[in-house]
Amino acid sequence: MTFQKDSVDSRSDNLRADITKFDTELAEDFKSQMSIAPFLSRKIVSFQGNKSKPAYNWYKYKEAYSAGLVEYFLSNYEGGTQGKVLDPFAGIGTTLFAASEQDIHADGIELLPIGQEIIQSRIMLQKGLSTNDTDKLEWWISSQPWKGYPERTPFSTFRITEGAYPSDTVESIERYRGAMHQESEKIKAILRLALLCVLESISYTRKDGQYLRWDARSGKIRPGTKPFDKGEILSFDFAIIAKLKEILSYITSHQTPITLFPILHTESNIRLFPGSCLEILPTLETESYTAIMTSPPYCNRYDYTRTYALELAMLGLKHEDVCSLRQEMLSCTVENREKDLLNICPNWEPYIDVANNQKLLNSINAYLENEKSLGRLNNNSIPRMVRGYFSEMACVIGECFRVLKPNARLFMVNDNVRYAGIGISVDLILSDIARKLGFEVEKILVVPGKKGNSSQQMGMYGRIPLRKCVYVWRRR
Ligand SMILES: C[S@@+](CC[C@H](N)C(=O)[O-])C[C@H]1O[C@@H](n2cnc3c(N)ncnc32)[C@H](O)[C@@H]1O
Incomplete structure (x- = not known):
């Protein structure tokens, strides 16, 4: 031996x-x-x-x-x-x-x-927005049309994403997605970008290299692991409004002059x-x-x-x-x-x-x-x-x-x-x-x-x- x-x-x-x-x-x-x-x-x-x-x-x-x-x-x-x-x-x-x-x-x-989507949205923004578009974004920020929007557009989940958000957040996301439908492709792309950017902050999860870590409040606790607390979980309204403001402020400070019609500023x-x-x-x-x-x-x-x-x-x-x-x-x-x-x-x-x-x-x-x-x-x-x-x-x-x-x-x-x-x-x-x-x-x-x-x-x-x-x- x-x-x-x-x-x-x-x-x-x-x-x-x-x-x-x-x-x-x-x-x-x-x-x-x-x-x-x-x-x-x-x-x-x-x-x-x-x-x-x-x-x-x-x-x-x-x-x-x-x-x-x-x-x-x-x-x-x-x-x-x-x-x-x-x-x-x-x-x-x-x-x-x-x-x-x-x-x-x-x-x-x-x-x-997700990388492709971020890149494509930024390329689209590089080309500039019309004043109609920026007005529309301002309207989304001030009127929050998803609140009480009658139609909900569900999103797909799979095993590892099930239960990732508090239920009122799921409802807000679905109403936001519903309200997006009536917008132009460009506005939709910006609204989708903002949504993707806030998902982690409104979820029970945190990205952790090899996998997603789940906050104990989700009810998903892996046996034998210490319960994890990710800290504050933002409300959907707070997170999305902050993100839309951030994006809008970048757009308005980077584009002059803003025109009424959607012309391409630069290819x-x-x-x-x-x-x-x-x-x-x-x-x-x-x-x-x-x-x-x-x-x-x-x-x-x-x-x-x-x-x-x-x-x-x-x-x-x-x-x-x-x-x-x-x-x-x-x-x-x-x-x-x-x-x-x-x-x-x-x-x-x-x-x-x-x-x-x-x-x-x-x-x-x-x-x-x-x-x-x-x-x-x-x-x-x-x-x-x-x-x-x-x-x-x-x-x-x-x-x-x-x-x-x-x-x-x-x-x-x-x-x-x-x-x-x-x-x-x-x-x-x-x-x-x-x-x-x-x-x-x-x-x-x-x-x-x-x-x-x-x-x-x-x-x-x-x-x-x-x-x-x-x-x-x-x-x-
Ligand atoms: C370290 S990250 C690069 C991050 C990038 N430097 C940045 O600043 O955003 C590596 C990237 O390679 C991508 N990737 C993995 N396999 C790939 C493949 N076969 N073809 C193209 N991209 C791939 C991943 O999705 C990931 O976005």
Whole structure:
């Protein structure tokens, strides 16, 4: 018995030793590119940096980065402000709108319908509203026509969103949706945007990374968990009026002169491609972008389709839609099954090979498989998720290389992760893949973090607990 246990542990120790060896080698390899970047505060690389930025802060998308980050990278690197920018994981469009404000054309790809809806509404608002439209919004704020509106328009729910709101809030939402029907498409879109922006604040839930957390007042208490209190739950009337005022004040302060008729002030320089970047990237023209600024989902098991379930239900998705959406998302949850990447694009074989031959990744995969066979993983699908994440990212990186013009840069925000006691240096692995696909890795900028991020430790092969980084790669 003892012998068996020892041999099991020694195999595990050997696999860990391999990881340490390859990680150290790769960190040594990228030593001159990797540095702590004091200007990259946690705030600027996260949604926090948008907190007081009108329009960017209407909808709280915790996975977003700040407009300031985009402005910084586009304006501090040669070529960033000319031509056309792409974000293959556009989220709520931070890259797109921040680029557009600098008069740069921007294309974005986004799969999650809530991100698409926010982007489309903002593009529509960029084009301006007529005085009739703004008067109408003012009327909605002052008259609150949903109150006592006779018809209620119900919204869909699925298992994980059932009972998400107090019953009087459900009634108000349904009457609001009913009253919206008589409005023009434009006004409807703004009213829908405002509704989507307040859902979390009027619900019993709070977005919490991997799932929705439920306040104990909902009556949904998970056995064995401490009852959760999210704090104040806003009334529908209060929340929606505040949001409509916020949107209206932005519209009126950003559009001059306001005209009586709905003319287009400017054509938007933003294009949204709704769908999966795995499907859409191969359709984009070769060497057509002067920069890519993006942040893919992290390999951290966060499930956007669960976290944003309230919004997806309000947008009319059904349970089956959400399940297939989850499979289309870049693999970063244990539920993602393996994608048939070569079926999506037969040209991707070399990209997949690069991921399959990445030494550090292989040692991580071997270790995770071994832990799985010993029953020591808290979820047996973690190895599949990790493998899928890097194969899919290799294809995304290969496509990004193809669509960038020579010498153009790709800026990527991403986090390292940890599973089964080992840190996965996502930054080093993706940078190595990028290098093998033809990029020059110019910088791996480490966001200064918690304890342990000292420069001495950086000197020790940069093995800092769970680095958050911005990678700067240049297409050769
Ligand atoms: C970290 S967030 C990006 C946030 C964005 N930088 C912003 O500021 O709003 C990653 C995004 O990738 C999207 N996504 C996941 N899989 C995708 C896919 N296959 N194609 C396109 N977008 C995808 C997610 O829905 C999410 O919005």
